Amino acid sequence: MQYHHKKSESGKTYWLYGVHAVRAALLNETREIKRMVATKQAMEKFTSECKARKINPEDKSPQDISKLLPEDAVHQGIALEVRPLPEMALEDYLAIAKGPKPLLLLDQVTDPHNVGAILRTAAAFGVGAIIVTKDHAAQESATMAKASSGGIEIVPIITVTNLSQSMETLKKHGYWCIGLDGEAKQTIAQAKLNNKTALVLGAEGKGLRRLTAERCDLLVRLPISSAMESLNVSNAAAVALYALTLQISV
Secondary structure, eight states: OOOOOBOOOOOOOEEEESHHHHHHHHHOTTOOEEEEEEOHHHHGGGHHHHHHHTOOOEEOOHHHHHHHSOTTOOOTTEEEEEOOOOBOOHHHHHHHOOSOOOEEEEESOOOHHHHHHHHHHHHHTTOOEEEEESSSSOOOOHHHHHHHTTGGGTSOEEEESOHHHHHHHHHHTTOEEEEEOTTOSEETTTSOOOSSEEEEEEBTTTBSOHHHHHHOSEEEEOOOOTTSOOOOHHHHHHHHHHHHHHHHHO
């Protein structure tokens, strides 16, 4: 499904690299591509995508590509210079989304590797969108895109100023806001959830903020061993989405 976005006003660009990230970007019509560099061998794998996007890749050696990218970037012989994805407002998403899909809300998750991994999982489990805060949150970057393995091109990221207000907006549209909390009495498997579930995950190490937790309709936990205090937020997202999928498919 293609969404209509507000064009990004930022003039900045960054480099995407790696086969999965590049292919997903080429297939995403909303992604503005400024430049493509590739080795001859890598270029052969993207002939149809380049033709469809009317892009002429620049033939570069692996060493020359590496010079354009962060140190130790594993580019697999291909990279794209792109603009950040266009912005989308929560209200616009809710107005045009076809059929309810689970949503993910990230409460000040700042590690781009974690957000990228969450995007990859969200794409795999059919999440409609990921909602993040404007401040104290990871920004779109090459690191995030690489970790998402293309998920960043599939699942819209919606940036909001106030997460609590956005939760109230979701409730008005029939969503249940379900917060993950290691101290909750009920497990996620015990909750009766459906497609109109907005899973709320807290920051690395800190968990949900007090106000965010209070705005949740229900707090649930993952049934992990007492030998381990918690899971990394991206792992928690994967387990929670799997548990949610099991309930939805019943």
